[in-house]
Amino acid sequence: MSDLALHPEALVSEDGVHREIYRDPGVFALEMDRIFKRTWVFMAHESELTSNGDYLTSRIGTDPVVLVRGEDGVVRVLVNRCRHRAAIVCEQPAGNAKSFRCQYHGWTYRNDGQLVGVPYPERQAPAVRERLGLTALPRVESYRGLIFASFNPDVPPLTEHLGPGVIDYIDRFLDQCLGLPLVAHPQVHRIAMEANWKLQLENGMDGYHAGFTHRSFFDVMQRRTGASVRYASSLPTATARAFRNGHCAIDPETTSRKPLVTRVKTLPEATERLESLRREVGEDEYEGYLAGLPGAGINVGIFPNLQLIGIHIRRIEPLSVDRTVVSVRPLLIDGGPEDVNWLRLRYHELFYGPAGFGQPDDFEMFERVGTGLDDSSDEWLRFERGRGEEQPGDDGDTLLGNVTDETPQRCQYRQWIALMAPASGA
Ligand code: FES
Ligand SMILES: [Fe+2]
Structure with a gap:
C-alpha cells in the first residue's frame, strides 16, 4: 500500500482535496475496500429483474457479482466467482x-x-456441495424498487442509512410523472471514461x-425556443442540499418545471405527439403528463454510486484509478401513453448518452482535469464555494446552500473521509 493510502485523512481538508485521491492506485484499492465493501451500494431497479431466474452481472467496487431473482422470487446478490478456482x-x-x-x-x-453439480463427484472430498455454494452478500434491501446490497453484515438498515432528507428527494424523483410507477428501459448506455470515478460523483x-x-446546449435551446434560456444559477430559491452519509441533491427549479417543458416542445415531432397525447388523455391529465416529460427537474446523489437525474438512473462503476464506466438507464412510465414515453426518451437523448448534447461535455472536462492533475505546482482542488454560508433545513437532516455552492461536494468528501479514515475524527 502506498504511503498516501496509509493516511487518507491527509488528502481531504474542509474545503478541498489533494490531487492524489484521483491518481494513486493505493488510494483506489483502499476505496474499494473501505467504501464499496463497507456501505450500501446501488445495484439495479427491480423492474430489471421481473421474472424468477432473471439476472444481471455487475460489480460492487471491483468485485464481480450476479444479481439474480431465484426460483423463490427472492433477489440475491452472489459473488460471481467459482468456489473451485475462481473463474x-x-x-x-x-x-x-x-x-x-x-x-x-x-x-x-x-x-x-x-x-448442485460437481463432475466426477466420487473423487471429490465429502460434503463439497454443502460447503462451497456461491458466496451470497449478507445484506440486500430496496427502497421503492431501488435495490442496494452490502458486503457488510453490520450496515444499518437501508432506510436509516438514507435518512428522511434524501428519501424525500428520492420520492420526488420517483413520483415525477403523476406519481405513476416507473420501469427501467431494457437498454442502457454504458460509457467508459479515462477518469477517476469521483469526478462523476x-x-x-x-x-x-x-x-x-453546457453553454452550447443552452445556446441551441435559446435559438429554438426564442426565449432566454439559462441554468437557474441566479435564482435564490435554487438550492444545493447536503444530507447525512454523503447523500445530496441540487434543486434548480424549485417552483416550476415549465422551462424544461418548453425545451421538450422544441423536439422534432413534438407538436404532433403532444396533440395526440392531449386527445388520448384529455385536458386535465394532459398538463400532469406534460410536467412529467423532462423528469423531476432535480439531481439526487446517493453516495457512493447512484445518481437520479432527469428521467434516468445513473450508476458509477469504478474499474481502476483512472478508468470508470458510467451507466445511464432511462425510466419509462409503466403502461403510460406511448407519446409520453417517446417524448421522455427523445428529450433524455438530447442531453444524455454518448451522442447527447450535454453529457459528453462533462467527460471532456474530466479528461481536462486529468491533464491538469499532472501538474505538481499546486496539488489541491478546491470546494470552498459557499462554505460557512449554508443554513440548516427544517428537518434537522439537511444543510442548505445555493445551487452553485459546493455544498454537495463537501458533503461527499465528509463521507469519504468518514469511511476511509474512520479513526481520524473527521
Ligand atoms: S474454476 Fe469453476 S469449476 Fe473449476
Ligand atoms: Fe454536466
Missing part, C-alpha cells in the same frame, strides 16, 4: 437462468447460489458548471 460463473450482462455453470471444470450452481451534483460546460 467467473456467469459472463453474460443479463439473462434468465435456473443455474450457472462454470465453464472451467463444470461446477454448477443453482440461481440461489447452492452448488462530484459532477452529477454540481450546479456550478452547467452554464459553462
Whole structure:
C-alpha cells in the first residue's frame, strides 16, 4: 500500500482535496475496500429483474457479482466467482437462468447460489456441495424498487442509512410523472471514461458548471425556443442540499418545471405527439403528463454510486484509478401513453448518452482535469464555494446552500473521509 493510502485523512481538508485521491492506485484499492465493501451500494431497479431466474452481472467496487431473482422470487446478490478456482460463473450482462455453470471444470450452481453439480463427484472430498455454494452478500434491501446490497453484515438498515432528507428527494424523483410507477428501459448506455470515478460523483451534483460546460446546449435551446434560456444559477430559491452519509441533491427549479417543458416542445415531432397525447388523455391529465416529460427537474446523489437525474438512473462503476464506466438507464412510465414515453426518451437523448448534447461535455472536462492533475505546482482542488454560508433545513437532516455552492461536494468528501479514515475524527 502506498504511503498516501496509509493516511487518507491527509488528502481531504474542509474545503478541498489533494490531487492524489484521483491518481494513486493505493488510494483506489483502499476505496474499494473501505467504501464499496463497507456501505450500501446501488445495484439495479427491480423492474430489471421481473421474472424468477432473471439476472444481471455487475460489480460492487471491483468485485464481480450476479444479481439474480431465484426460483423463490427472492433477489440475491452472489459473488460471481467459482468456489473451485475462481473463474467467473456467469459472463453474460443479463439473462434468465435456473443455474450457472462454470465453464472451467463444470461446477454448477443453482440461481440461489447452492452448488448442485460437481463432475466426477466420487473423487471429490465429502460434503463439497454443502460447503462451497456461491458466496451470497449478507445484506440486500430496496427502497421503492431501488435495490442496494452490502458486503457488510453490520450496515444499518437501508432506510436509516438514507435518512428522511434524501428519501424525500428520492420520492420526488420517483413520483415525477403523476406519481405513476416507473420501469427501467431494457437498454442502457454504458460509457467508459479515462477518469477517476469521483469526478462523476462530484459532477452529477454540481450546479456550478452547467452554464459553462453546457453553454452550447443552452445556446441551441435559446435559438429554438426564442426565449432566454439559462441554468437557474441566479435564482435564490435554487438550492444545493447536503444530507447525512454523503447523500445530496441540487434543486434548480424549485417552483416550476415549465422551462424544461418548453425545451421538450422544441423536439422534432413534438407538436404532433403532444396533440395526440392531449386527445388520448384529455385536458386535465394532459398538463400532469406534460410536467412529467423532462423528469423531476432535480439531481439526487446517493453516495457512493447512484445518481437520479432527469428521467434516468445513473450508476458509477469504478474499474481502476483512472478508468470508470458510467451507466445511464432511462425510466419509462409503466403502461403510460406511448407519446409520453417517446417524448421522455427523445428529450433524455438530447442531453444524455454518448451522442447527447450535454453529457459528453462533462467527460471532456474530466479528461481536462486529468491533464491538469499532472501538474505538481499546486496539488489541491478546491470546494470552498459557499462554505460557512449554508443554513440548516427544517428537518434537522439537511444543510442548505445555493445551487452553485459546493455544498454537495463537501458533503461527499465528509463521507469519504468518514469511511476511509474512520479513526481520524473527521
Ligand atoms: S474454476 Fe469453476 S469449476 Fe473449476
Ligand atoms: Fe454536466
